[in-house]
Amino acid sequence: MANVAHKFLSCLFISSQFTRLLLFISLARTQNIIVFQPSRVTATGSTISALLLGHTADITLHVKTVSPSNTTGRISSPSCEGGVTQWVLTKKQVGKNAVRVQLRLEKNRRLCGKNETDTDCCPKPLCVLEALQVSACVKGTPRASLLIQAKIYALLLPANAGSDNKTVIPNQVYQPLGSCPCDLTFKACDVRCCCDKDCSIEDLKLFDSHCLPGPFGGQVSPAPDYYCSVQSSKNSPDWFPFLCVNSPPENNPYLGLFYQGKKIASKPGPSFQGPVLSAPLPVSAYIQGSPIFSLSDRYFTIPQKVLGQCVNSAPVAFLKNFKVQCVTVLRSCPTEFPLQTLTTDLTSKVKNGQGGEVVVDVIDEVAIDMSLFISSPDATSDQGLVCEYVTLALDYKFYWKGNGITSVTLTRIVGTITLKKSVTLTTRYSALFLNGELTGEPNSGNPGYQMGRPVIAGTLDPLDYNTGSVQRTPINVWKPVSDGLCSTAEMKPVLFGENSTSGCLFPVSRQDLTQCDLLRETVTALQTALITATYVAKSGNPNRLTMTDWVNINFVTLNSSTTVKNTTSSCHGVPSYQHIHVWSHITGMVQGIPQRDIRVLQVSFTLSPWALDCGGGDVSPCMDPLETKLFPITSSATFTDIPINTGPPKTRFQVNFTEYDCNRNDVCWPELAFPMTKYYTGEPYSQSLAKGLILVFFFITASILGTPWRQIRQAWT
Incomplete structure (x- = not known):
C-alpha cells in the first residue's frame, strides 16, 4: 500500500x-508577457538549458556575469547590456510560444599541469565559480531574467589517456590479487578507488565520501559475529567463547590471501583487439569435408544457404553434395553475380588435390518453361522491361577418384524475363560429387543412424538383380511451396528421429466425383510417388551388396472408418492420408553415443470419403460441374523407440504387491531402520550399525527406568 x-x-x-x-x-499568451522557466538554475555541468515562455516574437537575449552588492547583498536588476563571458548563448524555437535557451561553456575543463602556460584549462580543481544573468529584452527593455549559479569542477583525465597499457590481474588461484582490487588502470587514478596509489590528495577529495565499498574497493568487510574479537561479555551468546573463531581481519577470501602456495606463471591471453585471420592454407590432398581451392589459393565458392540465408560466395566442401534454392524479388534487370554470369568467370581453374589442376567445363542451356523459376504472371507477358541471359541455375558435377578431382562440369541454365512491375525469381544451385559414373552417396551414421539424417531406403537394381544389389531411393513426404497445390508441391526426405506432418491441396470438381475409380487411382499415384523403395537400411552405413543390412518395408492399407456409397457428389475410399511409422532401438554405444538401428518401417494408408459441401452460401461447386474445391492430401512420419528388455518379465505377484514397494507406496516399512540398512551411504556401515545399537540401548534403558515400568514393578510387588 x-x-x-x-x-x-x-x-x-x-x-x-x-x-x-x-x-x-x-x-x-493572453497577457503578452514572457518569463523564464525555471527562473533560477544551479549548474554543475558545461551545458545549461531553460525555457522562455510567452510572446517571444521580438525578444533579444543578453548574458553577463553578475555579483551580489557589498552593501545589500542583492543581484543588480536585469539590463539589456551584455558582457564578455566564457559562455556561448543559443536559442531555438520549440513551439509557438516557447523558446529553448541554452548556454554552453567554451572553456576546456582539463586540469592544468604543473608549469603549464596554456590558458585554456582549469588551474584549480574548482574550475568555474560564478553567477550569470540572462536577460530577455524587447526593444531595449528587459522583460524577464534568468539567474544561474555555476559551480563546475575540472575533469580528471589520466596522464596516459588513450594508451593501451592495462593492469594485468594475475590468476587468483596461483597468485594473490593484492590489497586494492579496484586499481584497474596502469599509472592512472581510478575513480572511486580510494586505495589506488596513483590518486593524489586532490583526486581523493573529489570522491572521498563515495569510495567503492567492500573488499573490491580495498575495504575488508566487517568481521562476522562468530569472530572472537567481535563478541563482548554483555552480548555474547551462550556458546561463546567455546565456538568462536580467531582469525585476522586481513585473512579475507576476496583478496586472494588463501592461495599462498606455489606460483604458476599463467599463459598470456589474447589482446582486446580482434585476431588477424590468416589466409587459407591449401591442402595437398583432399579429404571428405575439406574446402576446395582455386588455382590462386582461394576458396572455390558456389552460392549456398548459411543459417537459412542465401550467401553468394560460400566454400565448397569435398564430397559434400548439396542442392539449394534462393528466392529473389526482381524490380530491375540484374547486373551482378550470381544472376548475371560470364563464361570467362565460370571457366576457372581448380586444384585437383594431387599437385595438378582442372578447368571447369561450362555447358549452357536455355530454359523453355519459365514457370519453374518465376511465380509472377507478369514475367511472361509481352510488355515490359526485357532481361536477357539471366542465370537461373548453376549445377556443378565434380568427378573424383581417391583424394583428387579428375574433372568439373557446370550446367548453366539461362532465360529471358520480362519485367512489368516485379518478379519473384527462384534460382537453383547444386553440387554433386561423382566417383566415375556413380554418385558418392553420403551415409546417415556409422554404424547407427544419427538424429536428423535421411532415412536410407532402396530397391533391387534391375540391371544387377541376380547379385542382390540395392539401388538407393529416398523416402519422402510432401513439401508444399508457393500456392500449396499438389501439382507444384515438392518432396523432402524423411529425417531420422524427427516426426513430421505435411501435405498439399488437390483440386476436385463435381465432374471428377462422378469418376471415383479414376480419382482414387490419381490420388494413389500421388501418394505412392513419395515412396518408391521396397527396402530400408537397418544402419546408417549399409552395404548395397549385403541383403542382411536391409529389411522389407511393410505396406498396410487401412479401411475407412465409415462406409459411404458413391453418389454424384462424393467418393469413398480415397487414400488421402499416408503414414510412415518407424520402429528403432539402441543396439550399443560407441564412445558414449547410442547407436540406433531401424527394425521395422510400416507405410499405411487411411481411406476417407470426399464429398462436396455446399453449405455456408458457397454453392458454386455443386452448381457448376467444372468448379473445383480443394481437398487435402497428407503424409506424416513417426518414430518410436523400442525399449530395451533388461530382464525376465515380472510375475503377477511382483506387479500387484506394492505394500513393501517404496516407489509405489506412501508407507515404506523397509525405511524404518534406514540408517542400519545397506541403502544408507552417509558413513561406513560398521559405524552406522554401532550408533544404531547404542540408540536402541538408550531407548530400552529409558523405557525400563521410565514411569510405565515403575508402575508395573510397584503393581507386581
Missing part, C-alpha cells in the same frame, strides 16, 4: 506541474 500511495502522489505531483505549465502558457 505504501508503494501504491507513493506512486499515486508522484503522478499527482507531475500532473499538477504539467497543468501549471499549461495554465501559465495560456496566461502568457
